[in-house]
Amino acid sequence: MLKAKLVLDRDFAVGRVDPRIYGSFAEHLGRCIYGGVYEPGHPTADEQGFRRDVLELVRGLDVPVVRYPGGNFVSGFNWEDSVGPAELRPRRLDLAWKVTEPNAVGMHEFYDWCKKAGSEMMYSINLGTRGAEAARDVVEYANHKGGSKFSDMRIANGKKEPMGIRLWCLGNEMDGRWQMESKTAYEYGRRANEAAKMMKWVDPSIELVTCGSSAFDMPTFGDWELQMLDECYENVDYVSLHRYYGNPDGDTASFLGSTADLDAFIRTVASICDAVKGKKHSRKRLHLSFDEWNVSYHSDHSGRNRELREKYRWGEELPILEDVYTFEDALLDGCILNTFLRNADRVRIACLAQLVNAIAPILTRKNGGAWAQTIYWPISYTSRYGRGVSLKPVLTSPEYECKRFGSVSMVDASAVLRDDGTVALFVVNRSLEEDIDLELDLRAFGDLSVREHVMLRNDDLKAVNTEEEPDNVKPVKGPGAVPEDGVLHAKLPRTTWNMYLLG
Numbered sequence: 001m002l003k004a005k006l007v008l009d010r011d012f013a014v015g016r017v018d019p020r021i022y023g024s025f026a027e028h029l030g031r032c033i034y035g036g037v038y039e040p041g042h043p044t045a046d047e048q049g050f051r052r053d054v055l056e057l058v059r060g061l062d063v064p065v066v067r068y069p070g071g072n073f074v075s076g077f078n079w080e081d082s083v084g085p086a087e088l089r090p091r092r093l094d095l096a097w098k099v100t101e102p103n104a105v106g107m108h109e110f111y112d113w114c115k116k117a118g119s120e121m122m123y124s125i126n127l128g129t130r131g132a133e134a135a136r137d138v139v140e141y142a143n144h145k146g147g148s149k150f151s152d153m154r155i156a157n158g159k160k161e162p163m164g165i166r167l168w169c170l171g172n173e174m175d176g177r178w179q180m181e182s183k184t185a186y187e188y189g190r191r192a193n194e195a196a197k198m199m200k201w202v203d204p205s206i207e208l209v210t211c212g213s214s215a216f217d218m219p220t221f222g223d224w225e226l227q228m229l230d231e232c233y234e235n236v237d238y239v240s241l242h243r244y245y246g247n248p249d250g251d252t253a254s255f256l257g258s259t260a261d262l263d264a265f266i267r268t269v270a271s272i273c274d275a276v277k278g279k280k281h282s283r284k285r286l287h288l289s290f291d292e293w294n295v296s297y298h299s300d301h302s303g304r305n306r307e308l309r310e311k312y313r314w315g316e317e318l319p320i321l322e323d324v325y326t327f328e329d330a331l332l333d334g335c336i337l338n339t340f341l342r343n344a345d346r347v348r349i350a351c352l353a354q355l356v357n358a359i360a361p362i363l364t365r366k367n368g369g370a371w372a373q374t375i376y377w378p379i380s381y382t383s384r385y386g387r388g389v390s391l392k393p394v395l396t397s398p399e400y401e402c403k404r405f406g407s408v409s410m411v412d413a414s415a416v417l418r419d420d421g422t423v424a425l426f427v428v429n430r431s432l433e434e435d436i437d438l439e440l441d442l443r444a445f446g447d448l449s450v451r452e453h454v455m456l457r458n459d460d461l462k463a464v465n466t467e468e469e470p471d472n473v474k475p476v477k478g479p480g481a482v483p484e485d486g487v488l489h490a491k492l493p494r495t496t497w498n499m500y501l502l503g
């Protein structure tokens with residue numbers, strides 16, 4: 001059997017894990033909100049029309065922040081349409097997804113939903129069709145205590161206490177041609193800077209995420225970050241990164257190696273931030289908000305999204321972007337979270353795109369059930385166990401060759417020293433053929449043994465969960481690890497995701 005070695009030491013600390021890296025994203029898109037989190041009349045709906053079965057599954061992910069309401073949707077959104085008596089709210093054409101937005105769920109309702117889910121709302125503002133004035137107004141509406149036009153409007157709409165929204169996104173993917181009123185880096189940077197300044201004048205305690213380029217492979221990437229940050233560096237706190245992966249050509253070896261691309265992306269954006277810092281002689285260090293990430297290609301690749309959008313233009317609750325995730329997608333999502341943990345010093349926020357139905361770990365059927373997709377499991381375990389201090393895993397692993405990324409390490413790992421002194425270790429064996437004997441050298445921790453080992457395993461890389469078979473891909477109890485000569489030996493079967501709790 002092939003061998004790998006992992007050394008952990010409490011002094012090899014990357015940094016404290018910001019729990020917000022386990023954030024998520026809920027856009028007014030497809031059936032994420034309508035027919036997903038909100039379905040009045042559903043047997044499990046609460047008094048506000050929120051599905052309790054969905055809330056239960058969301059709680060199982062322990063999501064600290066939820067980015068809302070978009071996404072592409074936000075670039076044409078008027079926040080004022082989403083507050084006040086629901087029956088008076090306008091119906092609008094949403095040009096992002098070519099559907100009709102009823103505004104039945106708005107800022108107050110989603111704020112309440114977040115409280116029920118145990119999350120904070122991360123609110124995106126429209127910097128496509130709108131600008132600094134609307135940005136200033138919505139901060140006043142949400143966060144000012146009262147005695148001004150917009151804060152009094154909030155109070156009249158039923159929320160006496162300020163919402164205290166801490167995290168705000170300055171628009172979405174503003175270099176994308178698909179965006180309403182997309183911009184050049186200079187145009188966006190200026191607009192973001194003025195909006196940021198005024199928003200912080202209203203509430204200096206807020207934190208702001210500026211839009212990085214829409215993707216690592218956009219022609220605008222790099223220069224966009226440089227020029228945009230040149231305009232707004234001092235008034236923002238985070239730069240956004242978005243990345244989706246897919247396996248349309250069936251090259252699973254490359255697909256599972258995608259974290260090489262992810263890691264390079266993170267390092268490049270961090271370097272650009274630091275270059276601008278240097279140029280500006282600034283004392284401020286920007287951090288990264290990876291506020292859209294996931295596997296996303298199934299529904300696009302099949303042509304279903306296009307078909308639905310053409311057929312039901314200006315409809316409502318269109319089941320678009322409903323990717324059904326496979327077992328191999330769950331392995332990659334596990335590796336992506338490992339990458340965030342290994343970069344915990346720089347990545348402070350990350351939002352899985354998205355939360356329900358649209359490219360999501362949770363699927364629902366109208367009037368029917370709600371179930372966890374394959375990807376739900378590594379996300380849930382990493383979120384619930386991976387909090388504390390991220391430790392640098394010193395790893396020696398056999399490698400495999402793949403078309404897209406050359407040599408890729410078979411073992412992918414991250415480790416977290418938790419506040420109770422236990423260590424959570426997340427390990428993926430992404431080899432398609434080889435089982436691996438992993439030697440765990442936990443030299444500075446004394447005698448640690450495995451308290452818990454859960455393994456996600458399936459012989460079929462394309463296995464999925466369905467409403468009828470929701471537990472087809474679900475973690476099982478693993479065999480743990482065997483102590484020998486002061487080290488632990490863990491057997492990692494090929495293509496498995498594993499979590500060890502050591503204590």
Ligand code: AHR
Nearest residue numbers: 027071072073172173353
């Ligand atoms: O998550 C789906 C879409 O992908 C988002 O609306 C957009 O920001 C990205 O392009």
